Amino acid sequence: GxxxxxxxxxxxxxxxxxxxxxxxxxxxxxxxxxxxxxxxxxxxxxxxxxxxxxxxxxxxxxxxxxxxxxLTREDLQTIVDYELAKVFKRLTEHGFRLELTDQAKEFLIDKGYNPEFGARPLRRAIEHYIEDPLSEAVLAGKFKGKNLIKIDVQDEEHLKLEGFEIAEPEKSEHAVAKSQ
Structure with missing residues (x-):
């Protein structure tokens, strides 16, 4: 040795x-x-x-x-927000904005928390219910021409993903001139 x-x-x-x-x-x-x-x-x-x-x-x-x-329910909400911030950042890089309802976050906590294993399954729940379906939908072109994706609870076992086109806020000439 x-x-x-x-x-x-x-x-x-x-x-x-x-x-x-x-x-x-x-x-x-x-x-x-x-x-x-x-x-x-x-x-x-x-x-x-x-x-x-x-x-x-x-x-x-x-x-x-x-x-x-x-862990308390409040702790779990903080963990969900932290993990989702990573997903939001990756989507922003591809021109999408993501919004989740409070019910969708509660759904993730219910599906992903196990008192025996702590918050570890929460990360897998986010992958299973958010990241995987989102990736498949983006690759399939479901959100082509859309820049906002809203996620809500569909039923006891699924979340629904909806795409929307929202107008980007226009920059005024004054704001553009200041940034140059």
Whole structure:
């Protein structure tokens, strides 16, 4: 073997130890009334689970353990907005503007959030329900001559994509002269 110097390294390890405990929170007295107290109790329970799972020799080398709080609906909306901003940017480069209704965003959260896996499936839901159909429609020429794509809920399993032609705001001569 090779020797590795870990002098200036931050090593981040993740684990799903205790995920089953979190999933079945109600059995451990975690309720919705006192979220901070519940978090501390959950953290303590998970720390005991980590100590039960790993040997003390290993745990003595770990400087810090972080237990993340469960994602709220507001957190998920922020994640959806962040991921969609990337899609918006790519579409803008091709001359399209994208608008999603709040119902479409809620649809994505409902389809993409799994308490067991966190927000990871949310990215796949955006690919499956937005990016893939959008790519196919653009390649098929469905939005030819259109520059706005609106996305809304069609039914329980699908989103609908509609293209519109909107007039671009005209620049006045004064604005053009200022930019030169």
């Amino acid at each position: 090779r020797r590795v110097d870990f002098k200036n390294v931050v090593l981040i390890m993740t684990s799903n130890i205790g995920a089953d405990l979190i999933k079945n929170q109600s059995g451990f007295g975690f309720g919705k009334k006192e979220p901070e107290a519940n978090y501390e109790k959950m953290k303590e329970t998970l720390q005991k689970e980590v100590e039960r799972h790993f040997r003390p020799e290993f745990l003595n080398r770990v400087d810090n353990t972080i237990v993340f709080k469960a």
